[in-house]
Amino acid sequence: MRVLLTTDTIGGVWTFTQELTEQLLAGGHAVALVSFGRMPSPSQRMWTMQQGAQFGESFHFAPCESPLEWMQDNSAVFAEGVDPLLRIAREFHADILHSNQFCWGALPVGIPKLITAHSDVMSWAQAANPSVLRGSPWLSRYCSLVQQGLDGANAVVAPTFWMREALRAHFHVHAPFNVIHNGRTVPAADNSIERRLQAITAGRLWDKAKGLAILCDVNSPIPIVIAGEEEFQGSVAKPVPVNITTVGTLDQRQIFETMRRSSVYLATSIYEPFGLAPLEAAMCGCAIVARDLSSLREVWGDAAIYFHDAEQLEHMLTELSDNPDLLRGSQNAAKERAAHYSAPAMAAKYIEFYAGLLAARKQELITYAA
Secondary structure, eight states, X not given: OEEEEEEESSSHHHHHHHHHHHHHHHTTOEEEEEEESSOOOHHHHHHHHHHHHHHGGGEEEEEOOOOOTXXXXXTTHHHHHHHHHHHHHHHHTOSEEEESSXXXXXXXXXXXXXXXXXXXXXXXXXXXXXXXXXXXXXXXXXXXXXXXXXXXXXXXXXXXXXXXXXXXXXXXXXXOEEXXXXXXXXXXXOTTSOOOSOEEEESOTTOGGGOGGXXXXXXXXXXXXXXXXXXXXXXXXXXXXXXXXXXXXOOHHHHHHHHHHOSEEEEOOSOOSSOHHHXXXXXXXXXXXXXXXXXXXXXXXXXXXXXXXXXXXXXXXXXXXXXXXXXXXXXXXXXXXXXXXXXXXXXXXXXXXXXXXXXXXXXXXXXXXX
């Protein structure tokens, strides 16, 4: 199969497409990866060069700096990206388009089109910033881009059942709508890294949805480390208490090392359709302490410890710091649960889904010809 895969360079979508690309290439498929949002970082560019060196003509990468549909300047999102995508689809002889932005479901290309709905502005705003839902030209354009993409897609996938229902609450989804949980791999552990009694959380510090403000009200008995981008398009992270250390944006190697040095991962988000960072942390041996969200309950079940407010979070951190057996049991439970979300399992389900879409298209063509 030859898959045209879109991504963005800003958040977890890049990680998702990176994992999927590696699995597809390892399975003998070809991938043309097209990124949007902003130009790739040096580590992202290095990864694409490594794939090209290893897989040759089976991998093609094209960066595009045109904005994403949720960005404030979204007036030319479709116009700027349509011609490059059509050209790549033609030159790459793509069999299927797998878009990780909604708008490309409307791409006028004669191959099956699949959208993975990682999140959406409407459900994000409902949880994190309701003021965004007031009418504006930007929001109208966003909703139009999303709906047109959904209308043009042959199928839609969400990473959780929660996300599937959240999208349905705000948009019409006429195409088949399935759930495929995300998957992740982490490199083998470096035994020289010594684990400490500390907690880590990772994410965009400027994004209210990450829920990091709760840490200002927690008198933690153990050190807390926050990794992530602190500013984006005018949004700036608020100052953190003196007992919390911010380490900025880390590359994959650095974030895995920091997770392996830590004992606990704090999933503080107030909006989390899946949560790749907690999954990575669990695979690195951290216990998961998570805000009590339906989506996180779906992913983690009884393998995480849940909190509702700062008082509960502080109490849980105190219990984990005072009880080594509880901490060890929580770490083991999280790691065991994380093993269910492997990248090979995720990719196998997507490949099966691709095959079904291609078979349906072939049948359509046979029926039309008859």
